[in-house]
Amino acid sequence: MLTQARVQYGTYKPKIKISNLSKSYIQRHMKLEVLNNVDLEIQEGEFLTIVGSSGCGKSTLLRIIAGLDGSFDGSITIDDQLISGIGRDRGMVFQDHRLFPWMNVKQNISFGLEHLTAKERNRIVQEHIELVGLKGFEKAKPGELSGGMSQRVAIARTLVKKPDIILLDEPFGALDALTRIQMQHEILRIREQSNITMILVTHDIDEAVLLGDRVIVMSKKPGRIQKTIPVYLPRPRDRNSYDFIKIREQIFNLFFENEKVKIPEDYSI
Amino acid sequence: MNKTFVRYILPIVLPILIVLMWIYLTEKEVIAAYLIPSPLVVIDTFIQFLGDGTLLDDTWTSVSRMLQGYSLAVVTGLIFGIIMGLFARIDQFFAGVFNAVRVIPPLAWIPIIILWFGIGETSKVIIIFKGAFFPILLNTIQGIEGVPKGYLEVSKLMGVSKRKGLFQVILPAALPSIFVGLRLGLGTAWMAVVAAELIASESGLGFRITQGRELSQPDVMVIGMVMIGLIGVSMDALIKLIQKRVLSWQPGIKS
Ligand SMILES: Nc1ncnc2c1ncn2[C@@H]1O[C@H](COP(=O)(O)OP(=O)(O)OP(=O)(O)O)[C@@H](O)[C@H]1O
Numbered sequence: 001m002l003t004q005a006r007v008q009y010g011t012y013k014p015k016i017k018i019s020n021l022s023k024s025y026i027q028r029h030m031k032l033e034v035l036n037n038v039d040l041e042i043q044e045g046e047f048l049t050i051v052g053s054s055g056c057g058k059s060t061l062l063r064i065i066a067g068l069d070g071s072f073d074g075s076i077t078i079d080d081q082l083i084s085g086i087g088r089d090r091g092m093v094f095q096d097h098r099l100f101p102w103m104n105v106k107q108n109i110s111f112g113l114e115h116l117t118a119k120e121r122n123r124i125v126q127e128h129i130e131l132v133g134l135k136g137f138e139k140a141k142p143g144e145l146s147g148g149m150s151q152r153v154a155i156a157r158t159l160v161k162k163p164d165i166i167l168l169d170e171p172f173g174a175l176d177a178l179t180r181i182q183m184q185h186e187i188l189r190i191r192e193q194s195n196i197t198m199i200l201v202t203h204d205i206d207e208a209v210l211l212g213d214r215v216i217v218m219s220k221k222p223g224r225i226q227k228t229i230p231v232y233l234p235r236p237r238d239r240n241s242y243d244f245i246k247i248r249e250q251i252f253n254l255f256f257e258n259e260k261v262k263i264p265e266d267y268s269i
Numbered sequence: 270m271n272k273t274f275v276r277y278i279l280p281i282v283l284p285i286l287i288v289l290m291w292i293y294l295t296e297k298e299v300i301a302a303y304l305i306p307s308p309l310v311v312i313d314t315f316i317q318f319l320g321d322g323t324l325l326d327d328t329w330t331s332v333s334r335m336l337q338g339y340s341l342a343v344v345t346g347l348i349f350g351i352i353m354g355l356f357a358r359i360d361q362f363f364a365g366v367f368n369a370v371r372v373i374p375p376l377a378w379i380p381i382i383i384l385w386f387g388i389g390e391t392s393k394v395i396i397i398f399k400g401a402f403f404p405i406l407l408n409t410i411q412g413i414e415g416v417p418k419g420y421l422e423v424s425k426l427m428g429v430s431k432r433k434g435l436f437q438v439i440l441p442a443a444l445p446s447i448f449v450g451l452r453l454g455l456g457t458a459w460m461a462v463v464a465a466e467l468i469a470s471e472s473g474l475g476f477r478i479t480q481g482r483e484l485s486q487p488d489v490m491v492i493g494m495v496m497i498g499l500i501g502v503s504m505d506a507l508i509k510l511i512q513k514r515v516l517s518w519q520p521g522i523k524s
């Protein structure tokens with residue numbers, strides 16, 4: 001809603017502005033166009049979710065925004081500054097948590113905190129361990145954690161750096177349904193406590209609608225933005241409310257349109 | 270029950286059978302004593318060597334030679350391996366010469382090393398060094414090159430210093446492979462000691478074996494060989510133990 005208001009009263013200034021972004025890879029001497037003319041503006045504090053079928057370039061898009069991949073056409077600005085490479089304003093959480101197995105939870109979380117006194121570092125790390133509900137597991141190694149716990153450590157590791165923007169690439173993809181729901185609530189709780197801009201990629205339409213202020217649906221070959229769907233639902237959102245289901249259905253239909261699959265007649269929730 | 274059998278009983282069945290066979294063959298004089306001495310004779314000589322200090326002296330001489338050559342190889346192998354693993358250009362620069370040196374076996378190097386450095390300790394240490402250096406070098410390079418890209422991206426995103434990235438990410442990730450090199454290197458170093466001593470020396474286990482042959486004392490030869498085997502196995506067990514401790518975070522290592 002806030003977003004909407006900003007747009008209407010003309011104070012609108014995008015946090016991230018992606019213009020004419022195209023990206024191709026060379027695969028077996030052939031040019032593979034992965035992203036084609038992507039235009040996207042994301043506001044400060046917005047929670048943007050992206051859905052799209054496998055291989056449509058979602059990870060590629062996030063990696064480019066993160067600054068991990070610098071070879072693309074078009075431009076990306078953050079706070080009106082063209083990005084070049086990584087920056088401390090952006091953090092990323094990967095699908096495969098990428099924790100360092102030789103470090104314990106505490107060491108993993110404090111990994112990026114270099115220029116702080118030990119006391120300050122300890123305080124911040126402890127605060128975030130509690131934030132993601134891992135108190136008592138400070139000394140555990142990633143090999144001793146469940147998938148959901150590992151993912152929470154990965155999120156905490158990114159949060160301690162206090163980035164303005166967090167990019168989440170299918171962070172809950174590998175989790176079971178229950179843990180997943182729990183994690184979704186946790187990410188919303190974290191977001192309420194700060195003004196972080198979040199972009200989250202997911203395969204789960206339900207998740208996209210639950211979390212996003214807007215949902216971007218991407219189409220494949222080459223990846224483009226097919227549709228942007230604003231989610232004007234109050235929070236906390238009820239997955240079973242009529243409006244929620246309507247939006248979900250709308251996205252579902254777009255998906256099936258993409259894949260040229262017939263929608264099952266008795267499709268319902 | 271079944272587990273203890275597999276762990277402790279099974280591995281010693283074959284050695285026991287071999288010794289029993291050995292006793293049988295020599296006692297029944299199926300094989301002549303000048304070819305294989307009876308275990309009883311070997312034990313006699315063993316006790317004698319133990320008493321007059323020969324065994325300890327030989328063992329210590331060989332082990333200390335090995336440790337000198339090996340530690341030199343560890344230091345240089347790790348330094349070169351890390352640098353070559355990190356920087357493709359430096360790797361390209363050294364790779365050709367290193368490969369050429371590597372594929373010429375230790376035995377082929379011995380004559381020229383003796384020509385240059387004489388038959389003293391220096392030559393032996395160099396031969397041992399050469400044996401251990403390459404396994405350590407190659408496995409270190411491989412370990413560094415094989416660090417998962419994902420870990421490097423995380424360090425990059427977290428904006429940590431190069432130093433921290435090296436010591437806290439790249440080296441730990443490469444450590445399993447580095448340990449393979451350290452273990453292989455230890456084995457080859459030990460083999461190289463014996464090779465070096467067989468050719469020119471007045472002490473050490475390798476020398477003792479040569480002496481046994483020259484004096485037609487197969488029991489002395491057998492003792493030398495058994496000692497070499499035992500020490501080799503113990504050193505490998507030791508480094509495996511260290512590896513297990515250091516790499517305790519590795520999922521598969523405990524089993
Ligand atoms: N490093 C690379 N080199 C060559 N091609 C690549 C590379 N990375 C990705 N691709 C190709 O780019 C396309 C998009 O990949 P990307 O990982 O962005 O998809 P995605 O939308 O994240 O898919 P998923 O939902 O399965 O994660 C794929 O066709 C993939 O084969």
Ligand SMILES: [Mg+2]
Binds near residue numbers: 058059060169
């Ligand atoms: Mg992906």
